Amino acid sequence: MSLPPLILGIESSCDDSAAAILRGRDILASVVKGQNALHEAYGGVVPEIAARAHAERLDYCVEQAMQQAGLEYDALDAIAVTAGPGLIGGVLSGVMLAKGLAAGLGKPLIGVNHLAGHALTPRLTDNLDFPYLMLLVSGGHCQFLIVRGPEDFTRVGGTIDDAPGEAFDKTARILGLPQPGGPSVEAEAGNGDEKRFRFPRPLLDREGCDMSFSGLKTAILRQRDSLIAEQGGLHIQDRADICAGFQAAVRDVLTEKTRRAISVYLDEAPGTPAMAVAGGVAANTVLRNALTGLCAEMGLSFSAPPLALCTDNAAMIAHAGAELFAMGIEHDMTLAARPRWPLDQSAVPLVGSGKKGAKA
Numbered sequence: 001m002s003l004p005p006l007i008l009g010i011e012s013s014c015d016d017s018a019a020a021i022l023r024g025r026d027i028l029a030s031v032v033k034g035q036n037a038l039h040e041a042y043g044g045v046v047p048e049i050a051a052r053a054h055a056e057r058l059d060y061c062v063e064q065a066m067q068q069a070g071l072e073y074d075a076l077d078a079i080a081v082t083a084g085p086g087l088i089g090g091v092l093s094g095v096m097l098a099k100g101l102a103a104g105l106g107k108p109l110i111g112v113n114h115l116a117g118h119a120l121t122p123r124l125t126d127n128l129d130f131p132y133l134m135l136l137v138s139g140g141h142c143q144f145l146i147v148r149g150p151e152d153f154t155r156v157g158g159t160i161d162d163a164p165g166e167a168f169d170k171t172a173r174i175l176g177l178p179q180p181g182g183p184s185v186e187a188e189a190g191n192g193d194e195k196r197f198r199f200p201r202p203l204l205d206r207e208g209c210d211m212s213f214s215g216l217k218t219a220i221l222r223q224r225d226s227l228i229a230e231q232g233g234l235h236i237q238d239r240a241d242i243c244a245g246f247q248a249a250v251r252d253v254l255t256e257k258t259r260r261a262i263s264v265y266l267d268e269a270p271g272t273p274a275m276a277v278a279g280g281v282a283a284n285t286v287l288r289n290a291l292t293g294l295c296a297e298m299g300l301s302f303s304a305p306p307l308a309l310c311t312d313n314a315a316m317i318a319h320a321g322a323e324l325f326a327m328g329i330e331h332d333m334t335l336a337a338r339p340r341w342p343l344d345q346s347a348v349p350l351v352g353s354g355k356k357g358a359k360a
């Protein structure tokens with residue numbers, strides 16, 4: 001039996017420069033170089049700084065991945081690269097590098113949608129069969145997708161403004177906690193009482209699976225300012241309680257909307273219904289536990305990829321590329337970098353624009 005193809009994946013759509021090498025479901029190498037330190041002082045990702053850093057670092061990531069895998073470039077069967085959506089300068093850096101490698105080595109080039117990379121990850125980690133329900137929840141994205149094939153996605157709802165990761169990051173900034181906000185807010189919340197402050201659960205009273213998170217930051221800001229006005233400052237316990245209340249609000253909105261998305265999915269359900277999460281916020285233990293319980297209650301299996309494959313990485317791009325390659329899909333030197341590229345072209349476009357780039 002012949003071996004599955006050897007695929008190099010390249011990712012540079014936001015603030016992580018990454019390269020990985022995959023053979024089938026074996027990750028032979030995965031290198032991720034983050035840029036937190038470069039953007040820290042600005043309170044968000046600066047597109048020009050990100051693009052320059054990708055241009056400087058991506059080829060080293062590829063070189064390092066090849067070394068880790070102990071491979072010569074000639075052994076590669078194809079080169080997969082994120083061609084969007086994302087910050088255009090960064091996406092261009094990756095696409096240009098991939099084109100150069102593909103042309104120089106005479107290997108096939110495959111342009112991959114970054115969101116498809118996230119959405120197909122449970123097939124890499126858990127060998128999930130189509131169709132499954134995916135909650136993609138990160139710093140730039142939040143949507144429910146019914147995943148029917150490598151290029152077949154139906155969006156059944158999503159955020160109409162901020163992504164939950166953005167809300168975690170803004171909450172951390174308001175409370176003086178380090179970035180990225182997700183892990184620091186989660187750690188603080190561990191010492192807090194989620195019942196002390198009741199923050200809004202937007203759109204729960206409205207039908208459907210759409211969500212809104214932008215109002216939460218205003219509520220957090222108001223709570224912080226009113227405590228400061230009353231007491232002259234914030235106690236450590238106040239901060240922990242605000243974090244716990246905030247995290248509970250995000251958990252409740254995501255869990256209730258997931259319940260509705262599951263019902264939509266089950267209406268056309270396969271024999272063995274499955275749900276999976278991906279994206280940085282999927283690392284949140286409180287959210288994972290709530291979703292695990294919900295899926296058990298509604299009779300679905302639940303997959304949450306390991307953290308390193310939830311956040312941005314190139315193994316997911318190599319995997320999505322491998323799925324397209326198996327379908328005979330290849331691109332030529334006209335492959336374009338796309339800042340916007342919705343997975344479900346038929347869905348109504350989402351409004352708003354996250355700090356990590358346009359939402360798709």
Ligand code: KG4
Nearest residue numbers: 138139140165180181182280281284311312
């Ligand atoms: O998927 P990702 O690495 O990048 C994109 O946004 O595409 O996600 C990063 C986001 C950040 O906003 C970060 O604060 C959030 O994921 N995050 C978390 C946790 N870990 C990372 N949010 C909540 N709880 C966490 N433990």
Ligand code: ZN
Nearest residue numbers: 118138311312
């Ligand atoms: Zn991502």
